[in-house]
Amino acid sequence: MLVPAFSYVATADVVLALGARPVFVEIDESMTLDPVDLRRKLAEGTGTKPKAICVVHLFGVAADMDPILKVAREHEIPVIEDCAQSCGTMYRGQTVGRLGALGIFSFQLNKVITAGEGGAIVTDDAALYDRAVRLHDHGNHRGNEAAGSPCIGEGLRIGELNAAVLLAQLGRLDDILSRMRGAKRFLLERLVDIPGLQLTRVPDDEGDGGVSLTFLTESPERTLRVVEALNAEGIRVQRQYGGRLLYMQPAIRSVNLQPEPLCPRSADLVARCVFLGLTTTFTRRDLHDVVTAIRKVMRQA
Ligand SMILES: Cc1ncc(COP(=O)(O)O)c(C=O)c1O
Structure with a gap:
């Protein structure tokens, strides 16, 4: 399975847990899967034909789906969208997923909406739907028992109480998104002209979920200094996932036998990237403080 080199560790973990092999694809300045490297990797060949391409809409930002879907169609490989961090994000007028x-989708506690724990799978493909239902319910498809249980499943059902919380959260999704998008717009308008600060690319600005603000500095060393200085100013930023790519995570490195560096461009981007998580609780005052602190730190650090 082809996966972007940068994501939360679960994106590659699940591939390995299935006994499959992740093939890591570079990310671009959007911090999501690079369609150009995807095309290159598929042209070069990945050993056996990949079963799927996993695209991650990371940090609330949709990957550039048009060129990705085009390559996928040419090679007849299905695309799985990991929207764990991007509930409600849009790409060219369509909801991701x-x-x-x-x-x-993930509804774990620090996601756009949460049920405490839990998630969802969406598909318009009836066969995939049936398989997903069975895999999460011990091979059973309630109300559709005639076929018996054709596959082994697990007990991965969401609890009713969590589901009830999720239903209430779903009703709040539009409001949550509009507040986060407003916060992000406020910051972006004020951070465009700062020397040494390059905002990451958003392939479709209109659909951005507003979950985060990410920017690059010119070197990994400067990024480390900027992160430290902003934290000293009381602005909680970080190099997300420790500035590591998926294959640099110790657990994945121990089973991934492909020679490194696999994705040097992604390694450079991730080491230079500063991540600020946005929430609905940011007040106007907080947002002004963020802008002031970033301007100060980018002059001094
Ligand atoms: C990109 C990404 N994929 C997958 C997951 C896994 O979601 P869950 O913890 O709900 O299984 C997460 C959760 O943090 C994530 O951020």
Whole structure:
């Protein structure tokens, strides 16, 4: 399975847990899967034909789906969208999760909406739907028992109480998104002209979920200084996932036998990237403080 080199560790963990092999694809300045490297990797060949391409809409930002879907179609490989961090994000007028063959969402506690724990799979493909239902319910598809249980499943059902919380959260999704998008717009308008600060690319600005603000500095060393200085100013930023790519995570490195560096461009981007998580609780005053602190730190650090 082709996966972007940068994501939360679960994106590659699940591939390995299935006994499959992740093939890491570079990210671009959007911090999501680079369609150009995807095309290159598929042209070069990945050993056996990949079963799927997993696209991650990371940090609330949709990956550039048009060129990704085009390459996928040419090679007849289905696309799975990991929308764990991007519930409600749009790409060219369409909600993410409905662009590929199947989309997954997470409702774990620090996601756009939460049920405490839990997730969802969406698909328009009846066979994939049936399989997903069975895999999460011990091979059973309630109300559709005639076929018996054709596959081994697990007990991965969401609890009713969590589901009730999620239903209430779903009703708040539009409001949550509009507040986060407003916060992000406020910051972006004030951070465009800062020397040494390069905002990461958003392939479709209109659809951005507003979950985060990310920017690059010119070197990994400067990024480390900027992160430290902003934290000293009381602005909680970080190099997300420790500035590591998926294959640099110790657990994945121990089973991934491909020679490194696999994705040097992604390694450079991730080491230079500063991540600020946005929430609905940011007040106007907080946002002004963020702008002031970033301007100060970018002059001094
Ligand atoms: C990009 C990404 N994929 C997958 C997951 C896994 O979601 P869950 O913890 O709900 O299984 C997460 C959770 O943090 C994530 O951020």
